[in-house]
Amino acid sequence: MSGDLIRVSEIFGPTIQGEGALIGQPTVFVRTGGCDYRCKWCDTLHAVDSAYRDQWCPMTPEAVMMQVEILSGGQPLTVSLSGGNPAIQPLGDLIDLGHAEGYRFALETQGSIARDWFSTLDVLTLSPKPPSSGMAIDWQKLAECVEAAGPGTQVVLKVVIFDEADYAFARDAAARYPDLMLYLQPGNHTPPAPEDANGAIDMAGIMDRMRWLVDKVSSDRWYTATVLPQLHTLIWGNLRGV
Amino acid sequence: MSGDLIRVSEIFGPTIQGEGALIGQPTVFVRTGGCDYRCKWCDTLHAVDSAYRDQWCPMTPEAVMMQVEILSGGQPLTVSLSGGNPAIQPLGDLIDLGHAEGYRFALETQGSIARDWFSTLDVLTLSPKPPSSGMAIDWQKLAECVEAAGPGTQVVLKVVIFDEADYAFARDAAARYPDLMLYLQPGNHTPPAPEDANGAIDMAGIMDRMRWLVDKVSSDRWYTATVLPQLHTLIWGNLRGV
Numbered sequence A, B: 001m002s003g004d005l006i007r008v009s010e011i012f013g014p015t016i017q018g019e020g021a022l023i024g025q026p027t028v029f030v031r032t033g034g035c036d037y038r039c040k041w042c043d044t045l046h047a048v049d050s051a052y053r054d055q056w057c058p059m060t061p062e063a064v065m066m067q068v069e070i071l072s073g074g075q076p077l078t079v080s081l082s083g084g085n086p087a088i089q090p091l092g093d094l095i096d097l098g099h100a101e102g103y104r105f106a107l108e109t110q111g112s113i114a115r116d117w118f119s120t121l122d123v124l125t126l127s128p129k130p131p132s133s134g135m136a137i138d139w140q141k142l143a144e145c146v147e148a149a150g151p152g153t154q155v156v157l158k159v160v161i162f163d164e165a166d167y168a169f170a171r172d173a174a175a176r177y178p179d180l181m182l183y184l185q186p187g188n189h190t191p192p193a194p195e196d197a198n199g200a201i202d203m204a205g206i207m208d209r210m211r212w213l214v215d216k217v218s219s220d221r222w223y224t225a226t227v228l229p230q231l232h233t234l235i236w237g238n239l240r241g242v
């Protein structure tokens, strides 16, 4: 048995990745519990709020990997490590175990905590939180995350956009990291309450923001940005575990 | 003035690419007129049926490039060459002109006609038509297209899926080209009539096929496939020119 325990909120899939660089790709998701942030519009409160802590299961890396292999039928695919903030957890051993079996690992974090095992990831998505989240960005920490990833890991940026201030924030992020792919994602104004796993979503509102964003990047001639909605939200609404 | 004239059905953008490998990326679209196929569910009949031929404008490569530069504000981005079947048209000079200005070129074709200038494309999407199209596949022609692209062009496959037979066809295509990314795209059962540019779409039907496809690739453990809807159809319906 190796090292520390991972606090797991849920493991599910395979389903398709609904966001960002790996959109549409079959993926098993390992969602960890706990977050150092409290974003106003967090859509995974069940993996953030310590009120749900008793639903988070401490698991060894071996146990997590076993569950992933059961779900994937033992056939390698991409494992998405998300949260909460998965950078809180000791995930290095899990990544090594999975790599030995041919699995790929993508991790998404807000970029507030850098870990040396970021360099073993296949894809690191840094999702710095814009003003509408109510959180303050620490650009230095984000830089440490990019640094930790190193040359062997594909690093991309993803910014959730609700309004003009968020959009300006994303432009700033892009200016700081001109060589990284940057994904703009319209925010979901109607995130699910943790106790309501099947909550309805405001599809029209999300689509309005999507059109607005496409118009913005077009008229600003910001052609290096990529604009993508949360596909899983469009397909399954706020239904959890798909 | 260089070479032959290009028959252009429409030039529009920038908007985001709604499908496949470049999904979400700001793009100007050059849609050419004319096609050697007649797919049952063709969603661009206005660029296929010769009844609309008088709406296709013969343009020099310079004139097309000028229009692209006006739309993009002179700032390079990806130009998507589509149709109809753009492989019918003499597009080599256009690609060279645009490359000289820093533009990138992606082309989508069914793979029935190989052209030597495919090797100058940045991305070539081959979209062999499945049984539901009513067309017969010529694998030899498809192989010639892959061959024509050569090492400098990213080649990807995209297959529209309506039913089980289409899915089996896609699996066959994947087995023939294990090294190419393959995109599965749920078909649109309610393509617009050419005279109805704003036709409503059966969103629920498309989403049903999307969920069905995700379930299929998951239960078949076909993890190298990527499943993506036509994003522009979800966002704008059948509205043309966005």
Ligand code: SF4
Binding pocket: A035, A036, A037, A038, A039, A041, A042, A043, A044, A045, A048, A083, A084, A085, A110, A129
């Ligand atoms: S960083 Fe992510 S998981 Fe943490 S509170 Fe914000 S949205 Fe929720």
Ligand code: SF4
Binding pocket: B035, B036, B037, B038, B039, B041, B042, B043, B044, B045, B048, B083, B084, B085, B110, B129
């Ligand atoms: S190949 Fe494409 S453009 Fe031609 S008829 Fe078929 S769907 Fe329409």
